[in-house]
Amino acid sequence: MKFNPPKKLSEIAELLGLELDGDPDFQVTGINEIHMVEQGDITFVDHPKYYKKALSSAASVVIINQKVERPKGKHLLFSDEPFTAYNSLSKKFRPFQSSARHISDSADIGEGTIIQPGGFIGNHVKIGKNCLIHANVSIYDHSVIGDETIIHSGAVIGGDAFYYKKEAAGYTKMHSTGRAIIGNRVEIGCGTTIDKGVSGDTTVGDGSKLDNMVHVGHDTQIGKNCLFAGQVGIAGVVIVEDDVILWGQVGVQKDLRIGKGAVVLGQSGIGKDLEPNKTYFGSPTRDAREKMKELALIKKLPEIIVELRNK
Amino acid sequence: MKFNPPKKLSEIAELLGLELDGDPDFQVTGINEIHMVEQGDITFVDHPKYYKKALSSAASVVIINQKVERPKGKHLLFSDEPFTAYNSLSKKFRPFQSSARHISDSADIGEGTIIQPGGFIGNHVKIGKNCLIHANVSIYDHSVIGDETIIHSGAVIGGDAFYYKKEAAGYTKMHSTGRAIIGNRVEIGCGTTIDKGVSGDTTVGDGSKLDNMVHVGHDTQIGKNCLFAGQVGIAGVVIVEDDVILWGQVGVQKDLRIGKGAVVLGQSGIGKDLEPNKTYFGSPTRDAREKMKELALIKKLPEIIVELRNK
Amino acid sequence: MKFNPPKKLSEIAELLGLELDGDPDFQVTGINEIHMVEQGDITFVDHPKYYKKALSSAASVVIINQKVERPKGKHLLFSDEPFTAYNSLSKKFRPFQSSARHISDSADIGEGTIIQPGGFIGNHVKIGKNCLIHANVSIYDHSVIGDETIIHSGAVIGGDAFYYKKEAAGYTKMHSTGRAIIGNRVEIGCGTTIDKGVSGDTTVGDGSKLDNMVHVGHDTQIGKNCLFAGQVGIAGVVIVEDDVILWGQVGVQKDLRIGKGAVVLGQSGIGKDLEPNKTYFGSPTRDAREKMKELALIKKLPEIIVELRNK
Known part of the structure; x- marks a missing residue:
């Protein structure tokens, strides 16, 4: 999801109540998971196995559950529960909106x-x-x-x-x-x-x-x-x-x-x-x-086994 | 699909802009594909492989993309694109009709x-x-x-x-x-x-x-x-x-x-x-x-192979 | 399904037009199939193969298509078609009710x-x-x-x-x-x-x-x-x-x-x-x-068969 317009990083840190290591004035362009994230976006990581992947991804901001050295050009948000923090952000910026009628006025x-x-x-x-x-x-x-x-x-x-x-x-x-x-x-x-x-x-x-x-x-x-x-x-x-x-x-x-x-x-x-x-x-x-050949072979197995036993 | 009432062949030829070899006054009863067509109906054929099938089918009218000899009792419409011609006919005589309410008045x-x-x-x-x-x-x-x-x-x-x-x-x-x-x-x-x-x-x-x-x-x-x-x-x-x-x-x-x-x-x-x-x-x-026997045999294969190897 | 409040057994016998062997004042608590029935409930049985199961189930009332000795503490209803009788009971006490609007007033x-x-x-x-x-x-x-x-x-x-x-x-x-x-x-x-x-x-x-x-x-x-x-x-x-x-x-x-x-x-x-x-x-x-091993073995079968033939 992209923010339109972008949000100030300090605003997001405050919203989530998280400690920031980076530029508070950085303009965040959106949020996305590690494998799809683009420059300017926030991503999250909560398992040491994926720290390296997250920190070297295109993401400009990483929500992470351990103090690590900040890579150049990136910004870090520290959270004990990065998934929860990321999920709050999703709900905040794209909340479910109920509809009163079959065809929405904004469609x-x-x-x-x-x-x-x-x-x-x-x-x-x-x-x-x-x-x-x-x-x-x-x-x-x-x-x-x-x-x-x-x-x-x-x-x-x-x-x-x-x-x-x-x-x-x-x-x-x-x-x-x-x-x-x-x-x-x-x-x-x-x-x-x-x-x-x-x-x-x-x-x-x-x-x-x-x-x-x-x-x-x-x-x-x-x-x-x-x-x-x-x-x-x-x-x-x-x-x-x-x-x-x-x-x-x-x-x-x-x-x-x-x-x-x-x-x-x-x-x-x-x-x-x-x-x-x-x-x-x-x-x-x-x-x-190959699969068809295999199926044909299996069908012939009983007689092949007889042949081999009688050899 | 059947026409109700039947349509004059000349009317259909004109509608599609196609050259007719046959009786312009022939009354066409409906349209259908080769394998389901009945006497009085139009069908179409666009591949030489199926010409014979179409021309000897029950169809009274055949839309075809090559000049061929007209079989007795049949009528031909010539089109470079028989599928398109047939499809136009379908849309013309059974067009999609939108509905304004949940239960149609004509139901x-x-x-x-x-x-x-x-x-x-x-x-x-x-x-x-x-x-x-x-x-x-x-x-x-x-x-x-x-x-x-x-x-x-x-x-x-x-x-x-x-x-x-x-x-x-x-x-x-x-x-x-x-x-x-x-x-x-x-x-x-x-x-x-x-x-x-x-x-x-x-x-x-x-x-x-x-x-x-x-x-x-x-x-x-x-x-x-x-x-x-x-x-x-x-x-x-x-x-x-x-x-x-x-x-x-x-x-x-x-x-x-x-x-x-x-x-x-x-x-x-x-x-x-x-x-x-x-x-x-x-x-x-x-x-x-048979399938169950085969599954049972496959389950036993490892021991059968050992038996045959040790024979 | 449970009745709320319970129904008198005589009322049910009369409703279905069935002969009763048991206490007409017994209070029936609901209806259920043999495998889920509870004490107080009616069940039905229509095949001799399941008579014993039905008569020794938790059911208090059994609809049955043969005169049998009544087990202690149980009541019997005799019907030529126990399934039909049971089905009538279901329809009577939980009939389909149509709805005039999308959200029922009783929801x-x-x-x-x-x-x-x-x-x-x-x-x-x-x-x-x-x-x-x-x-x-x-x-x-x-x-x-x-x-x-x-x-x-x-x-x-x-x-x-x-x-x-x-x-x-x-x-x-x-x-x-x-x-x-x-x-x-x-x-x-x-x-x-x-x-x-x-x-x-x-x-x-x-x-x-x-x-x-x-x-x-x-x-x-x-x-x-x-x-x-x-x-x-x-x-x-x-x-x-x-x-x-x-x-x-x-x-x-x-x-x-x-x-x-x-x-x-x-x-x-x-x-x-x-x-x-x-x-x-x-x-x-x-x-x-085991399944994965089996699939691997089947894949190797052609070469195993060659090996065994050349042995």
């Missing part, structure tokens, strides 16, 4: 766009021109939809990231400040759900088509002209390059990349990066031809 | 039927007697529901077919003109989605029960008294005969037939026709007993 | 709870304090939600049990009288569906987090601080103990127990009880490490 809806009955369009949502939003679609605050995009009934755009910190007392919810951004000429099937990013954005590229009940987790980036069949599920932080085809019920684990033009057959389970322009099958996923 | 709702709050009932929808349509159900235009049928919250009936033509610039959507037709005493679970046919109908037979989040693709025909457990997914153009049981998360590929009384165990993936009254398991699906 | 909603537009809150629903019910959520009659719980768009709480009796003419629906009971600090993802119990309750324990499109079948009991990723599906009557983690697209068959702290990897299929604190993988599910 910006383009010419020629049709919103069918029961559609919920949240605060600060932008929808382009000539879109068709079918009945009972829900679009959460701050989502962005391009032009000529079709969203079918029951779909949900911009739901919260499924992201918690495990603590002694249970799971603490990370307040999501990211957005869901849908391109032009996209089609989103009935009941499909596209979560917002935790602090960055979940994106669906121009011309991509998602069938019914597809689940796209937070911070996933889907390229252009991808085709996902029914009930595909993608966990968070996945990069899907252009022209990828995922057939029905394929599952994708988090933090991986699917190369341009890859095709994945139905019910496959993807647990690692996939190369471009190859066809995959199986759970866990394998090169489709 | 025909039987006696004793209850529509709970938030239900969207589109234009020209027919619902029989004594049905129960729970909250926030969406029923697209032209859908037909029988008597005593229950549809649960979040379900979507008659969503568009997931059907595109791949072109250089990306995927072009085929405008769906078919319908979703649900029989009597059917129960459709929460969040279940049943897409309309591309130009024919998707049907669910009397007495069939679909659990939550079942996905039924376009032009699928489901028989009577079938039972589908949660999260089953069926791609398009599948024929499911009567009394079939699909357990949870089963996936079904397109263009196949599942025989009467077949039972398919959970998470199986069906990629070819299944015989009647047999039990299946696995992805890809196998006879359940 | 009890706690302080600080936000209901976003399009939310349906049925009759006699109780929602605690400081909950957030997003747009287009549907909560069926009699459901109970705790404090500080978040329910995302498109979710459905308390849909009917997927439960039928197979009869010659097809499937007859068991009228559900149970409830869905959601604890405190629970989060329920977009499009997730949690069915009510048939005659008992489906429960989700405090602090549990369910991602998008999770399906929870009737009479399932989920413990505290569980984490279910997207598209997990659980059939009916499953006990999930505390701290269980199910990753994406895991399927769970009915009538089993998952031990405390068990972790099940994505796309696994659970067909039997799982032990606490172990990690599982595969369909059918196995100990994860």
